Amino acid sequence: MSTAQEDLTGRARLRDAAIEGFAAHGFDESLRAIAARAGVSAGLVRHHFGSKEELRAECDATVLERYRIMKEDSINVPATRVFAQLPSSHEGGLLMVYILRSVQDGSAAGRTFIENMVAEAAAFTADAVARGLVVPSRDEAARARYMVQQSIGSMLVNLAMRPDVRLDDFPAVMEQYMAETMLPTLELYTEGVFTDSSYLDQYLSFRAANTNPPAGRAGEPLAR
Amino acid sequence: MSTAQEDLTGRARLRDAAIEGFAAHGFDESLRAIAARAGVSAGLVRHHFGSKEELRAECDATVLERYRIMKEDSINVPATRVFAQLPSSHEGGLLMVYILRSVQDGSAAGRTFIENMVAEAAAFTADAVARGLVVPSRDEAARARYMVQQSIGSMLVNLAMRPDVRLDDFPAVMEQYMAETMLPTLELYTEGVFTDSSYLDQYLSFRAANTNPPAGRAGEPLAR
DNA sequence: CCAACGACTATACACGCGAGTAGTCTGCTA
DNA sequence: TAGCAGACTACTCGCGTGTATAGTCGTTGG
Numbered sequence: 001m002s003t004a005q006e007d008l009t010g011r012a013r014l015r016d017a018a019i020e021g022f023a024a025h026g027f028d029e030s031l032r033a034i035a036a037r038a039g040v041s042a043g044l045v046r047h048h049f050g051s052k053e054e055l056r057a058e059c060d061a062t063v064l065e066r067y068r069i070m071k072e073d074s075i076n077v078p079a080t081r082v083f084a085q086l087p088s089s090h091e092g093g094l095l096m097v098y099i100l101r102s103v104q105d106g107s108a109a110g111r112t113f114i115e116n117m118v119a120e121a122a123a124f125t126a127d128a129v130a131r132g133l134v135v136p137s138r139d140e141a142a143r144a145r146y147m148v149q150q151s152i153g154s155m156l157v158n159l160a161m162r163p164d165v166r167l168d169d170f171p172a173v174m175e176q177y178m179a180e181t182m183l184p185t186l187e188l189y190t191e192g193v194f195t196d197s198s199y200l201d202q203y204l205s206f207r208a209a210n211t212n213p214p215a216g217r218a219g220e221p222l223a224r
Numbered sequence: 225m226s227t228a229q230e231d232l233t234g235r236a237r238l239r240d241a242a243i244e245g246f247a248a249h250g251f252d253e254s255l256r257a258i259a260a261r262a263g264v265s266a267g268l269v270r271h272h273f274g275s276k277e278e279l280r281a282e283c284d285a286t287v288l289e290r291y292r293i294m295k296e297d298s299i300n301v302p303a304t305r306v307f308a309q310l311p312s313s314h315e316g317g318l319l320m321v322y323i324l325r326s327v328q329d330g331s332a333a334g335r336t337f338i339e340n341m342v343a344e345a346a347a348f349t350a351d352a353v354a355r356g357l358v359v360p361s362r363d364e365a366a367r368a369r370y371m372v373q374q375s376i377g378s379m380l381v382n383l384a385m386r387p388d389v390r391l392d393d394f395p396a397v398m399e400q401y402m403a404e405t406m407l408p409t410l411e412l413y414t415e416g417v418f419t420d421s422s423y424l425d426q427y428l429s430f431r432a433a434n435t436n437p438p439a440g441r442a443g444e445p446l447a448r
Numbered sequence: 449c450c451a452a453c454g455a456c457t458a459t460a461c462a463c464g465c466g467a468g469t470a471g472t473c474t475g476c477t478a
Numbered sequence: 479t480a481g482c483a484g485a486c487t488a489c490t491c492g493c494g495t496g497t498a499t500a501g502t503c504g505t506t507g508g
Contacts, residue, residue: 010485030465041487043468048485052466104328106384114385134417139407146378146408147417153377154370160330161338183363183431184370186424192416193358193371200410207407234455254495265457267498272455276496 011048013038019059023097024167027056027105060109063098067113070095093170100156117148138204154181235272237262243283247321251280251329284333287322291337294319317394324380341372362428378405 017038021029031052035042049055070092102110122144128134137143158177166173194200241262245253255276259266273279294316326334346368352358361367382401390397418424 031467032465040485042466043488044486046467103381103384106387111385114381132419135415135419137408137411142404143408143411146405147412149378149381149405150374153379153381154373155377156380157327157338157373157377160327161335163330180366181370181373182427184361184367186427187361187367188371188412189417190421190424191359193413195356195359197414200414203406203410255497256495264455266496267458268456270497 010038010040010044014040014045014048015055015058015062018055019063019098020094020167022056022059023094023101026101027107031055059098060102060107063095063102064109064112064116066091067095067099088171090168090171093174094167096174097159097167097170100152100159103152104156104160114148114152117152118145121145121148234262234264234268238264238269238272239279239282239286242279243287243322244318246280246283247318247325250325251331255279283322284326284331287319287326288333288336288340290315291319291323312395314395317398320379320398321383321394324376324383327376328380328384338372338376341376342369345369345372 014034018029018034021034021037025033031045032042034055035045045052045055049058099110099113102113104110122141125134125137125140125144129136129140155177162173238258242253242258245258245261249257255269256266258279259269269276269279273282323334323337326337328334346365349358349361349364349368353360353364379401386397
């Protein structure tokens with residue numbers, strides 16, 4: 001958003017074109033391709049940003065900020081479920097893919113995003129546990145991290161397995177993904193997969209036996 | 225393995241070096257870096273394989289075959305849990321990372337591997353359900369695919385978030401990952417996260433109402 | 449013994465990349 | 479109206495890449 005005046009300039013168009021290009025084809029997208037998408041010369045990137053790295057840094061910051069805004073706009077949506085709402089719009093889908101690319105790429109922006117998600121998930125889960133909607137965990141922090149990794153990772157694999165990402169119909173792709181995974185997700189979250197707790201009990205007793213000071217209490221998390 | 229005689233040749237060393245290089249630094253690893261790792265000249269790649277693409281194809285086939293062998297060697301291990309056993313050895317960890325890189329890269333090998341895993345998970349789950357160890361799902365195929373995507377995706381995110389992959393101590397990294405995720409996994413699989421089935425019930429009734437011919441039966445999977 | 453073959457190296461080529469330079473055009477301001 | 483600052487382009491450079499060619503060395507079979 002920011003000033004509408006600024007958004008007409010080549011700088012903003014270049015930035016947006018870079019976000020689209022990075023999301024569509026990954027961060028190996030060349031400056032020339034980005035410039036062509038923006039309808040300007042490649043040298044303009046240097047003029048405005050200095051280097052590809054700084055261009056990307058601005059894209060990262062922009063996407064993270066827009067994600068934050070979009071998240072705040074749709075308040076009271078579970079952190080783990082934000083992704084179910086996000087890609088409904090073209091803008092949301094674009095942010096979504098960009099973020100997934102960042103995680104796939106292993107960049108700092110990806111790490112930042114994951115950490116944000118983990119913090120959100122932890123806060124939301126704590127509230128849900130307090131309200132009696134979610135069962136408590138023996139290690140809430142580990143569960144929040146684990147569930148974020150699974151959610152993001154699942155979408156990432158699904159994205160990576162598609163030969164080409166059509167940014168246009170990404171909402172449709174996302175909708176299909178949701179249709180495929182909603183039932184297994186709800187089943188797993190509601191009913192689990194094991195019929196009894198023998199596996200969990202085994203692990204808990206094993207872990208209790210191997211804790212450095214076997215102080216008896218089993219609910220203590222392992223060292224991180 | 226194969227013939228020990230063949231494994232002494234530069235071709236095999238080149239292939240193994242490529243597998244290591246691809247696993248450690250991704251498939252952008254240059255031919256010169258691979259050749260240096262193998263202790264040979266870069267031109268030898270062309271002499272033996274013709275092109276980088278064909279070298280990678282042979283790496284893919286080799287890794288998939290070695291994975292298959294390693295899997296058959298450790299029989300009666302749950303398909304979804306194979307990964308808990310795999311990276312205990314250096315060889316297993318190497319295969320593991322290579323496969324994750326393939327998925328991350330979106331290559332055909334990655335797709336093949338995912339499909340293999342899905343088929344294995346489906347077969348294993350069917351058996352476990354029949355033996356009363358695992359609760360049945362309303363869509364077994366969707367659950368198998370979902371759980372594989374989650375398991376692989378979770379490890380992929382974990383891998384991507386690490387700045388550098390030290391192949392040497394990958395078993396240690398993997399062990400740490402397991403230590404972090406084992407408890408949340410078992411908790412989720414045993415106890416779920418929701419305290420009641422209202423979310424699932426809502427979705428089921430919603431889906432039943434929106435099925436093309438509302439034939440009453442709710443357990444039918446959606447169109448894939 | 450020697451000729452032929454295959455493993456292997458050194459060097460070169462063409463290409464695409466990010467980055468750098470010089471210069472043009474445009475719009476605002478004094 | 480003069481001039482100046484900034485947006486923008488065309489062109490160039492060095493580098494690393496995959497690929498291609500020519501040639502060397504050791505081994506092996508007739």
